[in-house]
Amino acid sequence: MPSVSTEASTTVDAVSTASASTPASARVASASPASASSASAAASASAASASDSRMTPGGPGYRRMSLALFLAGVATFALLYSTQALLPLVSGDFGVTSSAASWTVSAATGALALFVLPMSALSERFGRRAVMTASLAVAVSVGLLVPFAPNLGTLVALRAVQGAALAGLPASATAYLAEEVRPKALITAIGLFVAGNSVGGMSGRVITGWVAQEWGWRAAVGAIGAVAVACAVAFRLLLPAPRHFTPGSLRPRVLARTVRDHLSNPLLRRLYAIGALFMTVFGGVYTVIGYRLTDAPFSLPQGIVGSIFLVYLVGTVSASTAGKLVARLGRRGTLYLAGGTTASGLLLSLADALPLVLLGLVLITGGFFAGHAAASSAVSHTAKHGRAQASALYQSAYYVGSSAGSTIGAVAFHAGGWSGTVGVGLLAVLGVVTITVAGSRAARVEARRGAVAVR
Numbered sequence: 001m002p003s004v005s006t007e008a009s010t011t012v013d014a015v016s017t018a019s020a021s022t023p024a025s026a027r028v029a030s031a032s033p034a035s036a037s038s039a040s041a042a043a044s045a046s047a048a049s050a051s052d053s054r055m056t057p058g059g060p061g062y063r064r065m066s067l068a069l070f071l072a073g074v075a076t077f078a079l080l081y082s083t084q085a086l087l088p089l090v091s092g093d094f095g096v097t098s099s100a101a102s103w104t105v106s107a108a109t110g111a112l113a114l115f116v117l118p119m120s121a122l123s124e125r126f127g128r129r130a131v132m133t134a135s136l137a138v139a140v141s142v143g144l145l146v147p148f149a150p151n152l153g154t155l156v157a158l159r160a161v162q163g164a165a166l167a168g169l170p171a172s173a174t175a176y177l178a179e180e181v182r183p184k185a186l187i188t189a190i191g192l193f194v195a196g197n198s199v200g201g202m203s204g205r206v207i208t209g210w211v212a213q214e215w216g217w218r219a220a221v222g223a224i225g226a227v228a229v230a231c232a233v234a235f236r237l238l239l240p241a242p243r244h245f246t247p248g249s250l251r252p253r254v255l256a257r258t259v260r261d262h263l264s265n266p267l268l269r270r271l272y273a274i275g276a277l278f279m280t281v282f283g284g285v286y287t288v289i290g291y292r293l294t295d296a297p298f299s300l301p302q303g304i305v306g307s308i309f310l311v312y313l314v315g316t317v318s319a320s321t322a323g324k325l326v327a328r329l330g331r332r333g334t335l336y337l338a339g340g341t342t343a344s345g346l347l348l349s350l351a352d353a354l355p356l357v358l359l360g361l362v363l364i365t366g367g368f369f370a371g372h373a374a375a376s377s378a379v380s381h382t383a384k385h386g387r388a389q390a391s392a393l394y395q396s397a398y399y400v401g402s403s404a405g406s407t408i409g410a411v412a413f414h415a416g417g418w419s420g421t422v423g424v425g426l427l428a429v430l431g432v433v434t435i436t437v438a439g440s441r442a443a444r445v446e447a448r449r450g451a452v453a454v455r
Contacts, residue, residue, distance in 0.1 A: 055185070087102060087104070089217040107160040128173070172388060195316040208224060209304075275376065279398050279402045293308065318370040345363025345364035
């Protein structure tokens with residue numbers, strides 16, 4: 001094959017010749033400006049990395065921080081959904097329908113959605129650790145009162161207070177991680193926090209299922225309150241003091257401007273909608289699944305129904321490995337995979353064979369937690385200021401989705417059985433895919449504009 005002569009190859013040959021006949025000191029002096037610039041940039045990056053005191057896997061404080069926030073996630077989900085697996089028993093005790101009993105879940109998640117933004121503003125002023133500690137303290141205190149609710153109205157009110165208190169955890173935790181952990185380790189750290197959520201959701205439902213079978217739903221929620229107290233104490237003892245937090249302002253105008261900036265960002269809006277839709281599926285499925293499994297043709301006892309929630313372990317794995325998925329498939333690719341997995345699980349769960357229903361729950365759980373971890377970490381990465389507010393808006397949308405899913409899923413089940421709940425979930429997954437496709441198109445348009453501008 002004939003050789004191809006190019007300007008680049010000529011330059012390389014010239015440099016090679018000069019290198020052979022020039023002393024080392026002269027070679028350094030005659031290095032090209034581009035090479036010198038690259039070396040300088042590399043040296044600057046290396047120096048910046050060495051001087052970055054934020055935490056990184058294997059570094060000081062990282063394990064304590066990971067365990068502390070993992071336990072906070074356990075306490076949050078265990079408390080927030082403590083009545084979800086017990087809804088058939090709550091219905092029987094108070095003589096109410098599944099739709100009415102579902103408000104013990106919807107009130108908690110709805111209050112969290114309402115208060116997460118104000119709580120994030122408090123964390124900007126008083127610090128992430130202080131707000132998370134106070135939130136857990138109030139939530140576990142209310143959790144110890146829940147077993148003594150004399151009627152459904154009181155129970156719903158206590159659950160609303162509990163949800164409002166827990167609002168200080170999610171946004172503050174992700175903001176703490178964004179400030180205290182190096183960017184390359186951020187998605188892994190957030191994945192561990194989300195994994196704690198999945199363990200909390202699983203353990204809460206399993207514990208309540210078996211305890212309720214022996215001693216009733218009141219003893220079950222009391223047991224969850226005791227577990228949450230232990231998690232809260234360990235969290236406060238383990239979490240390292242923040243080193244990179246800078247207090248912000250509580251002025252309403254500043255908060256409103258920050259919120260407006262985030263809501264004007266198309267990517268953040270899409271991520272908020274995706275979080276809400278994923279949680280609509282999850283909230284609806286797990287609010288209603290207890291009713292389905294205790295009814296014919298399954299007729300399972302409460303303890304076994306509670307043990308079904310061991311499938312949350314799949315969510316623990318998928319959330320903690322979301323970083324690898326995003327690295328391999330990209331954020332949008334991960335969201336497509338998560339949506340397809342969730343939809344497949346919904347369709348499988350329509351079968352009247354218990355193994356297929358369980359496999360469906362595994363796919364729904366794995367898909368949901370992978371999608372949630374990918375979307376929530378993208379919010380923290382995208383927001384360049386007011387990270388607590390950016391995360392709070394995501395959490396607000398997320399728990400609005402949970403509240404809507406719990407209520408709409410229960411209504412659909414009451415009207416059309418399990419297929420009605422599955423229909424609601426499939427519509428929500430379709431929304432996730434549609435929004436992700438729109439994001440892909442927007443990214444291509446933006447790339448073409450950038451290419452034209454470069455020309």
